[in-house]
Amino acid sequence: QVQLVQSGAEVKKPGASVKVSCKASGYNFNDYYIHWLRQAPGQGLEWMGWINPNNGGTMYAQKFQGRVTMTRDTSINTAYMELSRLRSDDTAMFYCAKDWLSGYYTDYWGQGTLVTVSS
């Protein structure tokens, strides 16, 4: 069965960076894009971008351009999302999610990683 398992909660200071991992299993990792999304406490969902595990190609929401980097390691079926220059309003639950194919909707989600930014 498809599973996406994310790394654990993080607490970071303003200005720092955070790197969240997402380990996939139960399907061919290379064949389906991975999306990253976030949800601030009590707020709605926000799409951050995707990565094509096959070639490492990425597409980022303009809001995050210059601060976000999405990478992958195909040898261990794991995708990563790094967000830099953290601010307090970056405090959120971050999710990875498997695309139906390539740049469409998402059909399986990770359990989420809570990132808290606080001085």
Next chain:
Amino acid sequence: DIQMTQSPSSLPASVGDRVIITCRASQGISAYLAWYQQKPGKVPKLLIYAASTLQSGVPSRFSGSGSGTDFALIISSLQPEDVATYYCQQYNSVPHTFGGGTKVQI
């Protein structure tokens, strides 16, 4: 960016009610629309894609309609386990924007 506007933001209803949530896109998105359900404290779950196609395993009381700019999620007979926040998302173009959510309460 395409703006997605959901209404209402909050929807009190009774068990057995027919519930309709609407989602409007700021420009045409064909049928590139998905609906997600997020129960309190849980991960979002895909309900419907391509505006009207039910994801495998989703109860048939859920349905979707629409194309272009106007869409709807319909729950034909509300059940207690349907208490959740529902989000629409367009995937016609990046960024894949979400509506603000509709909180359905019994």
